[in-house]
Amino acid sequence: MDNARDRITQEIVEAEDLKLLAAVDTYGYQCPGCQTQAFPRSYRPENLVRAHFQLRDPHVSGCEVEGEIKVIAQGKRGSVQQELETSPGLSPARLQLIEDRTIVDPALPHTESQTQSVRRSDGATGLVRREGRRAANSIRPICRAFLRFPFDRHLSLAIPGIAPTTYQTAFKKLRSKGLEPCPNARVFYGELAWTPAAESPEHLTISLNAGEWEEKKLTPYQVVVLWSKWSAAARGRLKNELEIARQENIKAKKDKQASRSYLFFVGAQDAKNPAIFHVLDHRLICTAHDELVFPVRS
Template identity: 45%
Template sequence: MESARDKRTREIVEAEDLWLLDSVDTEGYVCWGCGITMHPAAWEKDKKVRAYFKKKRHIQHHHECDADAESTVIRQGLKESVRNILDSAPGLMPSGLKLIEQRPVVEPDIAGGESKSSSTRSASSASGEGNSPERQSRRQVNAIRNICRAFIRFPHDRGMSLNVPGISGQIYMTAFKKLRKEVQPYPEPKIFYAPLLWNKFSENDEKLIIPLSGEWGKDEAGKPKPTRSYQIHIEWTSWSKAKRTVVRKELEAARTEAIEAKDKGLKDKAWVFFIGEQDAENPEIFYVCDYRLICAIVGHITYP
């Protein structure tokens, strides 16, 4: 699973966010759909694969668990509209982006030994068990990753609403913009995306530079060569080591996943999505200043 509920804070945590932590409580997460224990995997700093959550083999998700049913909805969504399901799914098709710096505060009465039982009840109630409130509706997220996953996974439902502050476009279809090969200015702010190349990144203490595709010409021998290409400049001077690690590891994981997909004969590619400011004098360069405004995802983007 890509996300789970934190037993202490009760918030839904994306697996990639575990890279931000110095230490991970391997018993501190439950399924957000039914409350069974979910264990973090591949979150260690030396792993080149993407972090995720997994359950123990002998334990099954509860019957009609929303989280367990996600894979079925995603497969269906690639072929047809599943809007009736997405309207009541809290994380599959986020309603918008809301950047929050502070994590939820744990109430004193659920700290320590009480946090496990209280948080487990919260996770169970979110799935509709017991005396629970109504099924949750679409929610805002604290990073663009899940928004971009939804854009790839549900091509027939890109007419659904999306509220990203500062972005031109109020639905998924109009909020995203693929960078054209011809380098040009983009006056409207969008969630931009482009194929992630397998080239090495350039980095120092001030910035990380991600090369993207662009224009091609020919050298003196008539062989193709890149002439102008886009670049993402991540200005991370003020970032913590953990935030730098999140971006770096996600890029590495996406590149590894893309290579594996190619070896299997799949159409999936690695894509980099970002919200950034284009340089006014040099349109080849985009600046990104927040680690939550960039992500790398492997998938096959279709345009029905």
């Protein structure tokens, strides 16, 4: 699973965000749809596998999260809008950046501000009945949804600073057809290059397999992450994630798979060099590995 629910705060926690914590309570999480214990895996900085949660025991019968696996598979073949409207975590409706997690007394009634999703718990079965699409605290689950559900990119999406209000219009792919001006804010993305990122104390420079070709040589788009004020954990997480994505990309290419690793980010294009974008916030950059599908419009 990509995320789980904190047993104390009842917040939904992304597995990748565990890499930002000084210590991880391996017994502190449960399935978002039932009370089955979820164990974090591959969350240490040295692990070159994407962080995730794993269940040792099966989901409670009727758990919505168990059913989401089928929804994700169906989403590649056609619209699953009805399911997405009642599965809060699969297709977030908006981005809501928060600085710190809310610490609450687990004995108190839960509110939407605490959990980031509307939930109704059945005390007898332990199932969580959720309604509506929740907010995401980083662009990561939003970008996963963009790749997973190509037939439902018409769904609403609200990201502060970005004018378009659907998945279809809020994202912009950086291609290999020349460097173009991008004055309007978007969630930009492009295939990650095989070249490792170059780092310094002030910034990290990430190359994309996109840009302008001249005489069989690519001038790539580059994303410069200004991370001098980031924590060591945030810097380490990004470096680890980029290396995982780079290795995934190399393997997929060699195995002739359709999936690729993509870098997603919200940033500003350099005023003098259109090949460069600047990113400031660690919550506004991530990678995802999947097949990119553009459905044929009838």
